[in-house]
Amino acid sequence: MARIRPVPAASRQTVTESVYQALRRDIITLRHRPGASLTEAELAAAYGSSRVPVREACRRLQQEGLLTAIPYKGYFVSQISSREIADCFDLREVLETGAVRRAVELVTPGEIRDLEKLAQVEYTYHDWDSYAEFLEHNREFHVCLAALGGNDRLVGVLDDLLGTMQRFFFLGLDLGDFGTQMRHEHECLVNALRSRSADEAVTCIREQIAASRRRIQRALVRDGIPLPLELDAPH
Amino acid sequence: MARIRPVPAASRQTVTESVYQALRRDIITLRHRPGASLTEAELAAAYGSSRVPVREACRRLQQEGLLTAIPYKGYFVSQISSREIADCFDLREVLETGAVRRAVELVTPGEIRDLEKLAQVEYTYHDWDSYAEFLEHNREFHVCLAALGGNDRLVGVLDDLLGTMQRFFFLGLDLGDFGTQMRHEHECLVNALRSRSADEAVTCIREQIAASRRRIQRALVRDGIPLPLELDAPH
DNA sequence: CGTATACACATTGTATACAATCCTGCCGTG
DNA sequence: CACGGCAGGATTGTATACAATGTGTATACG
Missing domain, CATH: 1.10.10.10 (Winged helix-like DNA-binding domain superfamily/Winged helix DNA-binding domain)
Structure with a gap:
């Protein structure tokens, strides 16, 4: 698979x-x-x-x-600073867009079907445990998408990066029910892949990342304070 | 600095x-x-x-x-496979072009001067020890260039990647005297930065990476394709 | 009262000993 | 002859004991 x-x-x-x-x-x-x-x-x-x-x-x-x-x-x-968050999102955009540009050329119909299955996952609002599971599946989806680009080294780096970012995502999920929205975003990506349109896929990824970024910003604001969480504590 | x-x-x-x-x-x-x-x-x-x-x-x-x-x-x-080499070069291109697109917006004249110093390094053909030193400086140059993009996370990944790739570069250096050529490539990049032209810088990076890739391909062919190359065992 | 120094404590860094695991090849058995 | 179990060796995985280091504190001295 x-x-x-x-x-x-x-x-x-x-x-x-x-x-x-x-x-x-x-x-x-x-x-x-x-x-x-x-x-x-x-x-x-x-x-x-x-x-x-x-x-x-x-x-x-x-x-x-x-x-x-x-x-x-x-x-x-490690502290969660807005700088760190921004860096991670920017890097993610660089990696994912880079991978998907290759993917649209290489992807096979069978792989698209496999990916489509992974895109179906959602989560239950306010169910803390389901967040963790959802995030793992989400990570799996993005990693597999990147893998279609055929660059194992890049996939490894992205995998690590998404692992780190899970901590950020946790903040964002509890803010509202974005399950269906995120599933829709995933399906949008799969469609772009199917039509082999690199530009469409890249745009889709950019929007997705921007949305995720906004969610987390909002969560940080809500949880009191801009960031970082308890920064400058050790005085 | x-x-x-x-x-x-x-x-x-x-x-x-x-x-x-x-x-x-x-x-x-x-x-x-x-x-x-x-x-x-x-x-x-x-x-x-x-x-x-x-x-x-x-x-x-x-x-x-x-x-x-x-x-x-x-x-x-780890084996040196042509696949692995290709992956590393592709990833490097993604990372460096991504970084330099930001860099042209953020870079200051002082930083350009600093970078210019780093661009001056060459190496002595057939001097094995000087290869290692040169490669370290080369790495430093590219890492610092990427750092101008302001994404520490990306810089870290690139740093690791270049560390791994040093092994490949070692093969390429002994093939001929590319010191002046590589220095010229570096200066070309600095100029692109100075004129704040993202496209020019990206083109420059692409050419540089392509040239490096060609050198290593040639070295692999010369040393008899499927690696490894024999080495002077310590006996 | 301020400053420097020595000492004690907390923590990681390193070495050694032992347990768990896996592969290999032998040997017995059908 | 083929096949399966079993034992031995090699290698990593884990635990424990000890050394090195760095930091803060108390104390003596100016």
């Missing part, structure tokens, strides 16, 4: 892996607030393992941009 | 860091052949440390794409 997804290599259920996933989930769902301080010992106790797997998990999350490590000091959950 | 360069945070001279740099150097300079098998114990002995720092270094290199890890089996130096 829809391409490789680098490797399931690391998905062998090892302690490191489970700590990584648990910790990542807790950061993305904002259980660990941006700016919060974490130590290896603390996390090891919390997730029931020794420091070694915790360490590896933290290194990965650091690489992804969700954590910041300060030697001999500890780890800190 | 030329922007932040995320952090020198990890550059505190720790064992992990020195192993990482040494191992990375040996992979990029093809001392470890593509496809070669490496074990943690072996590397620990070779670089004079315990397995833990080796492990962390390998994880980082894996993330960068220079190593592939197979659980309970070992690590393998």
Whole structure:
């Protein structure tokens, strides 16, 4: 079906892996607030393992941009700044438009049908758990779309990026019921692909990203304060 | 001067860091052949440390794409496939053109002067050591150029990508004396920036990347297609 | 009272020992 | 001869113990 997804290599259920996933989930769902301080010992106790797997998990999350490590000091959950958000959205636009320009040339009817299935997902407003599931499917859709461009390296980068951005999306979803709207956006993209119109697809992606950006801006404003969340706290 | 360069945070001279740099150097300079098998114990002995720092270094290199890890089996130096090369070049084009489109709007005269200095570097044909130095400076130039676009996240991704690609470049440099040519290409880019012409800059980048791609293709053909190239083993 | 210095504490960095896993090849059995 | 189980070795995965580092604090001294 829809391409490789680098490797399931690391998905062998090892302690490191489970700590990584648990910790990542807790950061993305904002259980660990941006700016919060974490130590290896603390996390090891919390997730029931020794420091070694915790360490590896933290290194990965650091690489992804969700954590910041300060030697001999500890780890800190990355702040959500408007600058960071803007950077992520801009990069996403660059990557996705780049990929889709190739995709319209390479895509096959079968792949379009597969993608169409992925586009169907929605979420239930106010159901916190369904947000997480929806976001995973959404990520899957965009990654598979990009994969149609045939550049595995680019797909990997986008996958990482969307992983980081999940934290932002979480803020936006609870603001209203955008499920049908987002599904419509996805279908719009699939149609553009079907007619092999690069310009149409690019426009569609741009609008989609702009809409997502607006949602998050609104959520940030609503949750009190412009951003960043509790910035400048450590004085 | 030329922007932040995320952090020198990890550059505190720790064992992990020195192993990482040494191992990375040996992979990029093809001392470890593509496809070669490496074990943690072996590397620990070779670089004079315990397995833990080796492990962390390998994880980082894996993330960068220079190593592939197979659980309970070992690590393998990533192959250089023409597909991989094409992907990297395409992604690079997407990132750099994306960045420079912003850069022409934001760049200041002072930054242009700084960049001009970085553009001056060349290398000495057939001097293996000077290749490495040149490639570092070349990377610095392109990263700083991208940084002018103001998207730190994008810069980070590009930095990683160029790091991986150094291995390819190594092949191309020894093929002839392209030092002056490449310097000219850099200056061309600086001029485009000065006249704030996005189209000119993009064209320039495209040509530059195409030229680089051709050099490497030629090198691969010369060295007998399907890599690897033999290397002077340490015996 | 201000400043510098030494010391203690918290945290990560590193080493070593042991457990889990996977592959290979042997050997027995049908 | 083919096939399956089983044991041995190699390698990573994990836990624990110890060293290095950096930061803040208390204390002595000017």
